[in-house]
Amino acid sequence: MPAHPPAPVPDFLYGTAWKEDRTQALTELALRMGFRGIDTANQRRHYVEAGVGRGLAAAYRAGVVTRANLFLQTKFTSRPGQDHRLPYDPEADLSTQVAQSMASSLEHLGTDYVDSYVLHGPASGHGWTDDDAEVWAAMVKERDAGRARLLGVSNVSLLHLEQMVAAGAETPAFVQNRCFARLGWDRDVRAFCRDRTIVYQGFSLLTANPEVLRHPLVARLAARGKATPAQVVFRFAQAVGMLPLTGTSDAEHMTQDLASRELAFSVDEVRAIESLAG
Secondary structure, three states: OOOOOOOOOOOOEEEOOOOHHHHHHHHHHHHHHOOOEEEOOOOOOOOOHHHHHHHHHHHHHOOOOOHHHOEEEEEEOOHHHOOOOOOOOOOOOHHHHHHHHHHHHHHHHOOOOEEEEEEOOOOOOOOOOHHHHHHHHHHHHHHHOOOEEEEEEEOOOHHHHHHHHHOOOOOOOEEEEEOOHHHOOOHHHHHHHHHOOOEEEEEOOOOOOHHHHOOHHHHHHHHHOOOOHHHHHHHHHHHOOEEEEEOOOOHHHHHHHHHHHHOOOOHHHHHHHHOOOO
């Protein structure tokens, strides 16, 4: 297996979904603003992975970042999650689709490995299936061949994870989920991850929780820290062990999001935010 110097897992990820023709410029901007973790997917429906690669190349040329100190995460997306612009042969078996998607991702991203390769979502919302097991085994082969350092799963329930482990699948290094305050900030899945030293990546922390951004408690904490409600949410996420994603297209918000690291909350304040349900 080729040896790649491990980039540290960052404390913030920049998400590149829904950027379309701005993907290249925003990826480069995020790196210039200080992000060292980039999240994408080989799913043209929501991402322009090749645009991410062009943004990375521009940042490399400018000396903003090197591949060795960049954490790069992409995903395998199965047929139901794709549109007609597929990165693999839809008639091929699932293992071949994984291999083809990975080869396409590496070409898009201008690299010979990714730091994290994520299953974009199980085949069914009702549990871990044989198809999921086949895809996961193929992803393990990609990792063992040196084309990925770590593996993850996204858009999963606690049932998916319990069944995955019960089936003898290798435990993922990452779980990435949309995180709703009204559902306890995905408490059960986070607990599962914490017990197994899996890093929980939370996305849509702002868009999924507008009621939290308006909550008086968050407003008070923001005012005390001379911060924004968004910064309070991101710092809370880190305080409870999440690796947050932001997808902002605004340079000032990028700076603010990264600066949220400087906020300090007491244990009771973190618990109070965690208990918010709208």
